[in-house]
Amino acid sequence: MYYYSFMSSRMKELVDPFQLVERQAVIEDVYAVSDLERVRAAVFDTGGEFKVRLAFHRDAARHGVIVGHLTGTVTLQCQRCLEAMALDLDIRPQLGLCTSEAEAERLPDELEPLIVGDAPLNIREVVEDEILLALPIVARHARACGQVAAADPEGPADEDTRRPFRDLRKMLDEGE
Numbered sequence: 001m002y003y004y005s006f007m008s009s010r011m012k013e014l015v016d017p018f019q020l021v022e023r024q025a026v027i028e029d030v031y032a033v034s035d036l037e038r039v040r041a042a043v044f045d046t047g048g049e050f051k052v053r054l055a056f057h058r059d060a061a062r063h064g065v066i067v068g069h070l071t072g073t074v075t076l077q078c079q080r081c082l083e084a085m086a087l088d089l090d091i092r093p094q095l096g097l098c099t100s101e102a103e104a105e106r107l108p109d110e111l112e113p114l115i116v117g118d119a120p121l122n123i124r125e126v127v128e129d130e131i132l133l134a135l136p137i138v139a140r141h142a143r144a145c146g147q148v149a150a151a152d153p154e155g156p157a158d159e160d161t162r163r164p165f166r167d168l169r170k171m172l173d174e175g176e
């Protein structure tokens with residue numbers, strides 16, 4: 001049974017995008033970062049998942065369009081302090097389907113060309129591409145990196161929160 005469901009979910013990812021445009025189909029799925037091979041190779045920690053919605057339609061100029069919405073969090077490595085850094089992504093691509101480079105060049109600027117040939121379109125690859133394009137070239141904590149160190153229990157933290165029972169010995173001694 002597991003094998004069957006695995007197969008069917010893999011098959012579902014290979015689609016004919018033009019057919020989906022005619023049907024005005026909407027694909028909604030959730031992808032674990034650990035299942036996105038190329039994203040996994042680019043992040044510091046492979047936890048987390050992405051919610052993905054892809055809506056297919058034909059616009060007023062007759063272009064086949066995929067309006068996407070991908071949300072999720074990736075963990076990158078801050079290039080300043082080398083600690084983990086969570087980055088929330090909210091990606092809203094507008095992809096214009098084309099069958100050739102020439103057609104891609106004629107697309108309006110607001111559409112990002114997605115060239116598809118005779119082979120089916122692999123939805124997982126589209127999801128990977130969009131996440132990779134949204135990653136910063138150099139990841140750095142937005143604010144001071146030291147904030148991470150302050151949360152470290154071994155750091156120069158507040159004695160009262162670190163050792164709530166430090167007076168216990170004294171209290172016991174006084175009780176005798």
Ligand SMILES: [Zn+2]
Pocket residue numbers: 078079080081082083140141144145
């Ligand atoms: Zn940092």
